[in-house]
Amino acid sequence: MGNRILVVGTYDTKNDELAYIAEVIRRQGGEVVTMDVSVLGDPKVPVDLSKHEVVAAAGTTIGAIVAAEDENVAMQAMARGAATLAARLHSEGRFDGVLALGGSMGTDLALDLCAALPLGVPKYVVSTVSFSPMIPPERLAPDIQMILWAGGLYGLNPVCKASLSQAAGAVLGAARAVEPPSRDRPLIGMTSFGKTVLRYMVGLKPALEARGYDLAVFHATGMGGRAFEELAAQGAFAAVMDFAPQEVGNHLFGSAISAGPDRMTAAGRKGVPQIVSIGCYDLVDLVGWHPIPPWLADRPAHAHNRLLTSVVQTAEERRELARVIAGKLASAEGPVVFLLPTQGGNEWDRPGGPLHDAAALAAFVDELRRGVPPNVRLVELDAHINDPDFTDAALSVVDEWIASGVLPQP
Template sequence: MTDRTILVVGTYDTKDDELTYIAEVIRGQGGGVLTMDVSVLGDPSVPTEFSKHEVAEAAGSSIAEAIAGEDENLAMQIMARGAAALTAQLHGEGRFDGVLVLGGSMGTDLALDLCLALPLGVPKYIVSTVAFSPLIPPERLPADIQMILWAGGLYGLNSVCKASLSQAAGAVLGAARAVEPPARDRPLIGMTSFGKTVLRYMVALKPALEARGFEVAVFHATGMGGRAFESLAAEGAFAAVMDFAPQELGNHIMGSAISAGPDRMTAAGRAGVPQLVSIGCYDLVDFVGWQEVPPRLAGQEVHAHNRLLSSVMMTAEQRREMARAICGQLATAQGPVTLLLPLRGGNEWDRPGGPLSDPEGLAAFVAEIRASCPGNVTLVELDAHINDPAFAEAALAQLDRWIAAGVLPRPGAGA
């Protein structure tokens, strides 16, 4: 087994004992450790590999400036910017294989920025007194973050908190040893969807795309799935996207906590990645099933999917708003965009006679898409339902046209 190196980050002026214990556990299992101090006022008992001064300098600032502001929030934001920048630099240089950050609410705030600076696939662990807390909004969470509650560890070491610290130390080292990084030996297509009972196009599309030489990754569009999708799109990981389930955007604008953030449906466009887009579950707003319905949706029909998730049917006016939001996000794209608009519906439940069928609502949405579709988007209307074979065939036909025109490289060409 090849040893791996873990970057251990925290405020060594107040959590020296805990951070030193974590490092000892990692080294005791044969791993290597690099240490980074993100303190402001105090100093560690033993110098760290990366000092608080180097962290502040990476943010274009200094510890003196952080102290002079006399505001701990602003000071830690300086350290968060510096820690994120320095960590990204160190990872680019191949200096470490995984990261573990320890903190209370202040340290967790910093940790989230730091982990967001690392690509998907790098093991990222946060030991936090506010793990799994509603204090943490979904858009702050890196797509592949791991968190564990720092139970009983607010001040000093004890047997209770050692259970959390040792688990985290072993987990991050084990993950760094076991992780299989993306191969990137075939062009990757990112696709969004829901389960096969709701959206079925991926059943036909995945083998057909793989037969053409692509790799296909399907993302479950329930908030964090969209975060992962957008994160990879921003990295330029996708040769093309089939973003057929934009519901997270509707969730966001309607006030649901099941959100991928305000930038959903923009990362691929900013990167110039060719986009095939459609309307899967455009008419539903998902919300946390054990919470109250968001105020904007009160009094509307609710479909309980399970004990965790429920869906509210949008009104005709809300569907128009959703159409405008989709078109607004796509208007910023720097690459080619084709919007496939299936005129017979966007999820299995809204077929004629289905439990969520609403022909007037669908007509309102279609009319608004036609009126709002920006000039950079090619609108293709299909006399089909999104789950009909004709939809998947149309998507493949457009992809093949892009390949033939050189918009997408032919898989294997020049390899």
């Protein structure tokens, strides 16, 4: 049972708050490992991991970063050191979960530290800027948890104790309850959306499990794509079925619902076998409660809910997207099969559907045929992505790869 919690903060200015967190964890039967990330001051009581150990892990000294006379430079050095040291200590089994406390400076550091730890390590950040738009999504670890440090800017009080005690109990409970990802069976990563629009995972999941593989399906709405890319970069997947590349288009056309510029690249860099397709490629997702930008206002649109609205790309935009996707796949180090269902890529774009545009689909197909790189095998299907023929084609590639040794035999 995981009981040891790494508690991180500036012990020169936040000692009382950090000591209170440690007290709550210990009252619940947990153990605490303390890490000081102060720069100028010293902690009131000894800590397990001093600021000097932290900054040494970044390859510098407290004296050197103080001499720079720039608090941003200093805290970035502490962030590098804290992330490096935490990753090493976790690999040595020194702690089971982490709780970091801070304002904007401490949060900046905490995001780097949490990103350095594997999926499945409980990561809690208590911050005065939790949920703020100043925190870019790409800085968030896939399983990070945040709680607003309400009323906590200066000193302990009844309001902030409510936040601190919740976080202390939450991280300890998570460390005790978590079931880290198992590597007993090879794992396939897949991107998709819900069954109302994309349905291939319904047939593929049991079929892949029957073949001895586990399947993890990532909701391709920005954060899901980031998690997918991070795990691919870590080598967590035996193969990927990147069937919903919409986040590539979202980023290309300026949507806030983005997985960043590196979407659809991590598996290729790692040499992971990829089967790729066109789920919802034709849509740009927008934040539902934001006004639709004027240049998109006259497009056919689907309001999925109050959080999400999808607008349709033009034929020329789809050609541009096809070129971008082809360019990303061109650098892949492993085998790539592109399954191209020429009848459409989501349930709304079927003939007679509300977002159907046959000419724009034909433009995308034409551009992809022209630009598919030599390292990618293009397989055209006279089918829709939600048809059984698509599922059968994907399984055919998997079976071929198992037989040839590209995929491990479970």
